[in-house]
Amino acid sequence: MTAPTPNTPHDPQERLALLEAELAPQLPPGAMTADADILQTYSADRAIQCEAEGAAVLVRAASTEDVQAVMRFASAHGIPVVPQGARTGISGGANAVAGCILLSVEKMAExxxxxxxxxxxxxxxxxxxxxxxxxxxxxxxxxxxxxxxxxxxxxxxxxxxxxxxxxxxxxxxxxxxxxxxxxxxxxxxxxxxxxxxxxxxxxxxxxxxxxxxxxxxxxxxxxxxxxxxLLAEPLTAVATFPDEATAGTCVAEFMARGAQPSMLELLDRTTLSMLNDYGDFGLDEQAGAMLLMQSDGSGDPATAQREVEAFAEVAESVGALDVAASDDPADSEALVATRRLAHPAYEKYTAAHGASELMEDVCLPRSRMPEFFARLAQLREESGIVIAVVAHAGDGNLHPAIFYARDDAEQERRAHAAFEELMQLGLDLGGTITGEHGVGSLKARWLAKELDPVNQRLHLAVKQAIDPQGILNPGKMLSHLGG
Amino acid sequence: MTAPTPNTPHDPQERLALLEAELAPQLPPGAMTADADILQTYSADRAIQCEAEGAAVLVRAASTEDVQAVMRFASAHGIPVVPQGARTGISGGANAVAGCILLSVEKMAExxxxxxxxxxxxxxxxxxxxxxxxxxxxxxxxxxxxxxxxxxxxxxxxxxxxxxxxxxxxxxxxxxxxxxxxxxxxxxxxxxxxxxxxxxxxxxxxxxxxxxxxxxxxxxxxxxxxxxxLLAEPLTAVATFPDEATAGTCVAEFMARGAQPSMLELLDRTTLSMLNDYGDFGLDEQAGAMLLMQSDGSGDPATAQREVEAFAEVAESVGALDVAASDDPADSEALVATRRLAHPAYEKYTAAHGASELMEDVCLPRSRMPEFFARLAQLREESGIVIAVVAHAGDGNLHPAIFYARDDAEQERRAHAAFEELMQLGLDLGGTITGEHGVGSLKARWLAKELDPVNQRLHLAVKQAIDPQGILNPGKMLSHLGG
CATH class of the missing domain: 3.30.465.10 (Uridine Diphospho-n-acetylenolpyruvylglucosamine Reductase; domain 3)
Incomplete structure (x- = not known):
């Protein structure tokens, strides 16, 4: 999509010379760098499986004027620009593309x-x-x-x-x-x-x-x-279930009753086990899934208490193994903190097992979660792949994490196949390929499956209208749309 | 902006013949009409001061396919289309333009x-x-x-x-x-x-x-x-103030305390008086302004009660004339129903006085309301114009209604000048020309004052990308943007 203007050099050394001669003098001293180590660090977000090669320079903008100077230069020369924040994304949205300027705004933090x-x-x-x-x-x-x-x-x-x-x-x-x-x-x-x-x-x-x-x-x-x-201190309830599908049923029925939890998270058995390995939390690994529910009652403890009781009632009615409530803020905070450690726990697992991880992000209508989990259980059996799940279950937003041995090409192939099948399943169940992680380069091809052809044409028309040269983050979210 | 294709007739009779020959057969019988009385009815929303002339036909779509047929025909011939719902807008957004198809979706109501x-x-x-x-x-x-x-x-x-x-x-x-x-x-x-x-x-x-x-x-x-x-039944409090500016101060201070009212409305003395004329509600016309506050406590009566008490405290501290609370749902509903009658009350006034009304819709940062009201008080004195105010005060969204005698061109001029001055004041105080009524044709010229030139260019680029012929509702919201 990006078309350099005729006299913009393709050769990396010549392009760098141009950047140093014409852009650097418009920026504060040291704002632009082509240091190889720094470029490597800044060339990728946390989506390890996405390409991230060939950046020409990194510019760390300190002001709006710096950002404007970069864009004026880039548009004059048809050079792609990859905007970056903290590079904590996991879809490759901040990854380098060939010949690009990495434009970081991390220093603009006031x-x-x-x-x-x-x-x-x-x-x-x-x-x-x-x-x-x-x-x-x-x-x-x-x-x-x-x-x-x-x-x-x-x-x-x-x-x-x-x-x-x-x-x-x-x-x-x-x-x-x-x-x-x-x-x-x-x-x-x-x-x-x-x-x-x-x-x-x-x-x-x-x-x-x-x-x-x-x-x-x-x-x-x-x-x-x-x-x-400031949000009120919530009450917390925890329920365990024989399997994820039953937990999903609990969520759908609880929400259909008009519940307004301030948090409703699901952790599957594999996640519970990896968390115990990570921090010895004593979570019940016998359970197929755990739900962690919080209610802040919009500031009213009695409302929160009623919501905890309603949750317990629904959980028991659908077949929970155990339900427990806590009104101790320290307990509650510890549980939520444990939930927030799922990702580090996955990382410990991958490090210990020479594994890599593909993180899914489908979002479904809540009532379709049991179907999703039923198919997920089959998929685990058929593929032999380790798949852990954490989910913002109240929103139907599921994060299956698919693990594969880094040195096993066949397992890697099956892991990618599972990743794709789960996205397709998300679409088939009336959902979306990404609830919150974004498209980036990781799911650009899949975006073309989710959006109808007319919508794709609209996307491209709007992009063309606002960035006619296509210099802003090319090869990412919109790169596979055709319409 | 609309450019008919070369063989699309400009002459109204020829255009009508084309519509009847080519479009009508694609629609259900009776869906298209050129009846003069019906066209007049459907040619305008409730913005009486905006132009609304020259519609070729009205199409009442009964299905998505009908809407598609109209747009395919219109784009093939470069004929403007004015989409319409219930035509209750007050900015002229649904008004006819020359040679247009009025496309109503009122029958699609399932x-x-x-x-x-x-x-x-x-x-x-x-x-x-x-x-x-x-x-x-x-x-x-x-x-x-x-x-x-x-x-x-x-x-x-x-x-x-x-x-x-x-x-x-x-x-x-x-x-x-x-x-x-x-x-x-x-x-x-x-x-x-x-x-x-x-x-x-x-x-x-x-x-x-x-x-x-x-x-x-x-x-x-x-x-x-x-x-x-379903939202919980709210508690209601009413406070009266010597003037609007003091009421505005009450709102800003109440909200700065973290209040979460489910309604916070302001009525000025003129509105109270017109309401009493309309329905004999016995509202206190001695007050310069009244605030009507509701809190539903997000379902918790105790929270709502605390919010009512906090409101009373703030109101008294800034100088309220009177504060009263009600926990009788019937009373509360009656008060809100009365507030909802402000517009009919204005209409009764205009009918009785041979007057017309210009309705303002600026939205300000809440803390700037006192300044707005201070200038409004001056403006009333300087101009001699009757200006009533209702406001969604909790949002800083103000609806001054400016009245003028229909047969007094000089007064009409002053009314329009006041209308424009209040919009400029809204912009000067960091606000917007329209909080909720929309731009339509009424404020199209003013949109060009609110948006910066770069934003205006963005608007036009996006419009051009999505409706390249400019056939959708031309001469309205975007018609004065230049950039």
């Missing part, structure tokens, strides 16, 4: 202002999600979105991927908390999208269009976010 | 399915908002968005304008409740936008782009909406 009457905060994109939460706490305000990567991912990256998390089942996703964006476009111009006010319908919702666009439309250089009063 | 586990409903666009609410009640489910026009406006129109309402301050706007849209594009093709699942990040958020696009990008023919459990 809080620019908190407005308590309006309940907003204005930030630069590089600030880490948890750091923002910590900054807001003294104001009695909270920014709810809490992706699993909350301690390491940046708000800019969260906006670029419309990040979700554990609280979504009650509190929604990143998109629900963005009021105004300042974005630098492909040609280096700066646009302010959306009003800062609580409501506003002046013009098209281009702010929303840029959220989740994975760096393909522009680069967020400032965001004004909507906040809520 | 509920296609309720999914209790997923908490969604799928509807056709013509269903009236309140009818949908009534349909959902037996399921224990609620669709929160409640524009003032809740009894007369359609879901399709609500989506086209991203309608707001009284509950927004806690429950958000239409956009927050739309999961999946089926839209017919300018060329007649049908696209499905967005997954039906709770979360989903597969591709650009084109679903969001179409919400609030006021018929300029496509025509919604089906929508899957997110629902919530």
């Amino acid at each position: 809080v620019l202002g908190v407005n308590t009457a309006e309940r907003t905060v204005t930030v630069q994109p590089g600030i880490i999600n948890q750091q923002l939460k910590d900054h807001l706490r003294p104001y009695g305000l909270s920014y709810p979105p809490d992706p699993g990567s909350v301690n390491i991912s940046s708000i800019g990256g969260n906006i670029a991927t419309n990040a979700g998390g554990l609280c979504c089942v009650k509190y929604g996703v990143t998109k629900d908390y963005v009021r105004q964006l300042k974005v630098v476009l492909a040609d280096g111009s700066l646009a302010t999208l959306g009003p800062r006010t609580a409501k506003g319908v002046a013009g098209l919702d281009l702010r929303g269009l840029f959220i989740g666009s994975e760096g393909t439309l522009g680069i967020v250089v400032e965001a004004t976010l909507r906040l809520v009063p | 509920v296609l399915g309720v999914n209790t586990a997923e908490r969604t409903v799928t509807v056709q666009p013509g269903i009236i908002n309140q009818q949908l609410k009534d349909h959902l009640r037996p399921y224990g489910l609620s669709y929160p968005p409640d524009p003032g026009s809740v009894n007369i406006s359609s879901i399709g129109g609500n989506i086209a304008t991203n309608a707001g309402g009284l509950c927004c301050v806690k429950y958000g706007v239409t956009k927050d409740y739309v999961r999946q849209l089926k839209v017919v594009l300018a060329d007649g093709s049908l696209a499905t936008l967005g997954p039906r699942t709770a979360k989903g990040v597969a591709g650009l958020d084109l679903r969001g782009l179409f919400i609030g696009s006021e018929g300029t990008l496509g025509i919604v023919v089906e929508a899957t909406l997110r629902l919530v459990p």
